[in-house]
Amino acid sequence: MLDRFLVAAEASHLPAIICANKIDLIPFEQAQALFGLYADIGYEVLYTSAKTGAGVAELRQRLTGKLSVLAGPSGVGKSSLLNAIQPELGRYSKEVSRATTKGRHATVVPELLRLDAGGYVADTPGLRSMALWDVEPEELDAYYPDIRPFVADCEFSDCTHRHEPGCAVRTAVARGQIHPARYDSYLRLREEMEAEARKVLLRA
Numbered sequence: 001m002l003d004r005f006l007v008a009a010e011a012s013h014l015p016a017i018i019c020a021n022k023i024d025l026i027p028f029e030q031a032q033a034l035f036g037l038y039a040d041i042g043y044e045v046l047y048t049s050a051k052t053g054a055g056v057a058e059l060r061q062r063l064t065g066k067l068s069v070l071a072g073p074s075g076v077g078k079s080s081l082l083n084a085i086q087p088e089l090g091r092y093s094k095e096v097s098r099a100t101t102k103g104r105h106a107t108v109v110p111e112l113l114r115l116d117a118g119g120y121v122a123d124t125p126g127l128r129s130m131a132l133w134d135v136e137p138e139e140l141d142a143y144y145p146d147i148r149p150f151v152a153d154c155e156f157s158d159c160t161h162r163h164e165p166g167c168a169v170r171t172a173v174a175r176g177q178i179h180p181a182r183y184d185s186y187l188r189l190r191e192e193m194e195a196e197a198r199k200v201l202l203r204a
C-alpha cells in the first residue's frame with residue numbers, strides 16, 4: 001500500500017513524506033526496522049504519535065505554507081494527527097465522531113482544511129485500495145527511485161526485470177543495492193497492472 005502511494009506520488013511529480021504514526025505502540029528500533037529502508041532510498045520519514053505528540057511539531061512544520069494531502073489506510077490516525085497539529089482540525093477522528101459514525105471509516109469525505117500557520121491540508125477517508133491510473137506497466141520501474149538508476153544498464157531496453165539475462169536490476173538486488181521487499185513490491189504491482197491491462201483489452 002505504501003509503495004503504491006509512493007508510485008502515485010512519483011508519477012504525479014508530488015513530493016512524498018512518509019509518516020509512521022502510533023510509534024508509542026512499539027519500540028523505536030522496531031519502527032525504524034520497518035521504515036528505515038525508505039529513508040535509505042531518500043524519502044523523508046517522520047515518526048509520530050498523535051497520542052504523545054512525538055514528531056507532531058516536525059509534521060506541522062513540513063505542512064506549513066504547502067498544499068498537502070494526508071493519505072493512508074483507515075485507522076492509522078490521519079485525523080488524530082491533524083487534531084494534534086491544530087486542535088479541532090481533525091474533526092472526524094474516531095473519538096470525536098464515534099456516536100455518529102456507523103461505518104468503518106471515521107472520515108467520510110475528503111476535506112480541505114486551512115492551517116493557522118499557513119497552507120492547506122486535505123484529510124481523506126482511509127483507502128482500502130488504490131488504482132494507479134495513467135501509469136503504464138512498462139514505466140513502473142521509473143517510479144521506484146531505488147530501482148530507476150539501474151534500468152539503463154539492463155541488457156534489453158524493454159527489460160521487465162523478472163527473468164531476462166543481463167538484468168542490472170536483479171544484479172543490484174543480489175548485491176543488496178535494492179531492498180528485496182521493494183523489488184518484490186515492484187514485481188507484484190507490475191503483475192497487477194498487467195492483469196488490469198489485460199482485463200481492459202478483453203472488455204474492449
Ligand SMILES: Nc1nc2c(ncn2[C@@H]2O[C@H](COP(=O)(O)OP(=O)(O)OP(=O)(O)O)[C@@H](O)[C@H]2O)c(=O)[nH]1
Pocket residue numbers: 021022023024025048049050051052072073074075076077078079080081090092093094095104105106107108124125126127
Ligand atoms: N496509540 C495511538 N493511537 C492513535 C494514535 N493516533 C491515532 N490513534 C487512534 O487510532 C484510531 C483511529 O484514528 P483516526 O484519527 O480516526 O484514524 P484515520 O486515519 O483518520 O481513520 P479514517 O478517517 O477512517 O481514515 C483512534 O482510536 C485514535 O485514537 C497514536 O499516535 N497512538
Ligand SMILES: [Mg+2]
Pocket residue numbers: 078079080092093094106107123124125126
Ligand atoms: Mg480520519
Ligand SMILES: [Zn+2]
Pocket residue numbers: 151154155159160161162164166167168169170
Ligand atoms: Zn532488468
